[in-house]
Amino acid sequence: MAELEITSISKSFGTVEVLRDVNLKIRSGEFVVFVGPSGCGKSTLLRMITGLETESSGDIHIDGKRVNEVDPAKRGTAMVFQSYALYPHMTVAENMGFGLKMAGEPKNVIREKVAQAAGILRLEQLLDRRPGQLSGGQKQRVAIGRAIVRNPKVFLFDEPLSNLDAELRVQMRAELIDLHRRLGATMIYVTHDQVEAMTLADRIVVMHGGVVQQYGRPLDLYDDPDNRFVAGFIGSPKMNFLDAAVNEVGSDHVTLGNIGGSGRTLRLPFRGFDASVKQVVLGVRPEHVSLGSGGPDELPVTVSFAEELGDVTYIHGKLPAGNPLIIRSDKGRHDGQDTCAVTLDSHGLRLFDAAGRRLRESRT
The missing domain is CATH 3.40.50.300 (P-loop containing nucleotide triphosphate hydrolases)
Known part of the structure; x- marks a missing residue:
């Protein structure tokens, strides 16, 4: 050694x-x-x-x-x-x-x-x-x-x-x-x-x-x-990347708008967000995207195809702005619908600026 x-x-x-x-x-x-x-x-x-x-x-x-x-x-x-x-x-x-x-x-x-x-x-x-x-x-x-x-x-x-x-x-x-x-x-x-x-x-x-x-x-x-x-x-399937606008910056949060061109907003806990950043890329892995029931805060997805692998199904779709989205579902077979609605787990979200740099919370 x-x-x-x-x-x-x-x-x-x-x-x-x-x-x-x-x-x-x-x-x-x-x-x-x-x-x-x-x-x-x-x-x-x-x-x-x-x-x-x-x-x-x-x-x-x-x-x-x-x-x-x-x-x-x-x-x-x-x-x-x-x-x-x-x-x-x-x-x-x-x-x-x-x-x-x-x-x-x-x-x-x-x-x-x-x-x-x-x-x-x-x-x-x-x-x-x-x-x-x-x-x-x-x-x-x-x-x-x-x-x-x-x-x-x-x-x-x-x-x-x-x-x-x-x-x-x-x-x-x-x-x-x-x-x-x-x-x-x-x-x-x-x-x-x-x-x-x-x-x-x-x-x-x-x-x-x-x-x-x-x-x-x-x-x-x-x-x-x-x-x-x-x-x-790193990761298979890879992380999803969704374009979003910065609507509001608070001392302990940031509100993102028009996520993936959907018109939906999302409020995230985030300390020390750089207020000069106006556009971000939201990163979320397939296991942190869940199928919803069409509520007002959920993101609409057009389904392209589904990979049914037995123990898990990966649903491939697109958001209104064209951002591809992969959803992991442990519920078995996909029902074949052309559209679905999804929610994002805020604990699994990562933010990046336009140059691809990670935006991190302040430690203070």
Whole structure:
């Protein structure tokens, strides 16, 4: 196990800035997930940690030691890639021990470490097989085993499950959680799948445009996003965003009008609201939108379609101004009506300004 500290890291390819002033501290034994859309810089950051990419500026420390100029093989990291990169002519045992063989380790040490890793990953019966005789999940476990035998300070995973089918991805996620629990190792995992991030991570780094948008525990990011990007990226289905006008600002409340073009108003408890803000975006998750009975304060919704998933139904619709709205219903099947009315749970509402910044209540 090792602590990892990233200080003011930036990376440019010519005039294109890929990462900008990234600062992170990853505690020893943590499972941290870098998540964000394609092109946000998460894989580039991972490659800089292991030494496959050089930084334009900033420092990387592993276990208190600056490693910017340290050779990748000597940084104490091991990387598992999206492609399995197994040698087809070698057995599972040979693939797992190849790195140790190239490092000059004695054969008996290689056999011992391969056997230990195979036991952890339940590969004991497959050690004499070649990659062509393995399933996708088994190949991925071999790739992980190749990293385990090196006994690294930090494990790095670059979208390792993206080539697997949906059912196998769920199974492998459970196996990675169990592996982390048993090894107690520091692990950094890159994915664009926020469900994967929420499932695996002790803490999540949300990235966008080469900038860290927020860093924290999964449910903290879900319940308390710093900006509209994080609010929309974390959560499945994603958060609803409704345009609204600011009608009145009080010392302990704000009244919003014409929510989603509906003409309806909503009074929210809110201390210290910035009176200069005239237009806001109201964020609300599907579980905080409830089907109503058509009362005067409810919002009218035109229903587009419904996803009936058995234990829950997601109703997709639009408000008068065209804002899409997803409603979670636990009442079973949708009745097929073209319109419905909804109420918003005020405790689940989040406010953002026009630039996407979170508007927070005053602490005083």
